[in-house]
Amino acid sequence: MYKKFKKSICLLLVVLLCASIGAASASSPIRVLLDGSPLQFDVPPQMIDGRTMVPMRAIFEALGAEVLWNERNQNITATRDDLTIILMINADRMYINSMAFRIDAPPTVIGGRTFVPLRVVSEALGAEVAWDGNARTVTIVSESLQEPTEDYENPEDWGDLSDWDWDSWGDFDGEEDIKD
Secondary structure, rough: HHHHHHHHHHHHHEEEEEEEHHHHHHHHHOOOOOOOEEEEOOOOEEOOEEEEEEEHHHHHHHOOOOEEEEOOOEEEEEEEOOOOEEEEOOOOOEEOOOOEEEOOOOEEEEOOOOEEEEEHHHHHHHEEEEOOOOOOOOEOOOOHHOOOOHHHHOOOHHHOOOHHHHHHOOOOOHHHHHHO
C-alpha cells in the first residue's frame, strides 16, 4: 500500500513538473532576430491566435521602410523604394502596390499600440522568416543577406545554350548598342 502511495506521489510530481515547464516556456518572451541581431521593442511581441504580432513602427523601420499611421482611417502605410504596403486595423486584407492580399492575422490595437503580423510584414518587404517554437524565437533574414536564387548560381541550370535565340540579343560589340 505504501509503495502504491509513493508511486502515485512520484507520478503526480512528474506531471506537475512537466506542466510547470510547459507553462514557463509558453510565458517566456518572444525573441526576434533580424540578420542575426536581436530586435528591441519598447512593447514586447505578442502571440495572438498562433501569430507573432509586433509593434508596427519597430518592424517596418527595422526592415528599412518608412511608416505612416492614419488615426482617422485606422490604417498603416509603409513605403520602401517602389513598394507600398497598406494595412488596416482588424481587416483581413493587405495591399501591396495596390494589389489586395488576404491575411490571416489582421493588425490590431493593444493598450493603445498598433501591432502587425510579423511574418506578413517581413515577407512583404522581401525577408525570409522562420519560427523556432521551442526557443520562442523568430529569425528574419532581410533581402540583402539572402542567397541568390539557383537560377543565377549554377550555369548548368541554364539549359542548352545552343537553343537560345542569340540574334534577338543584338550586337553587343560596342557602346553604340547600349541604350539609356
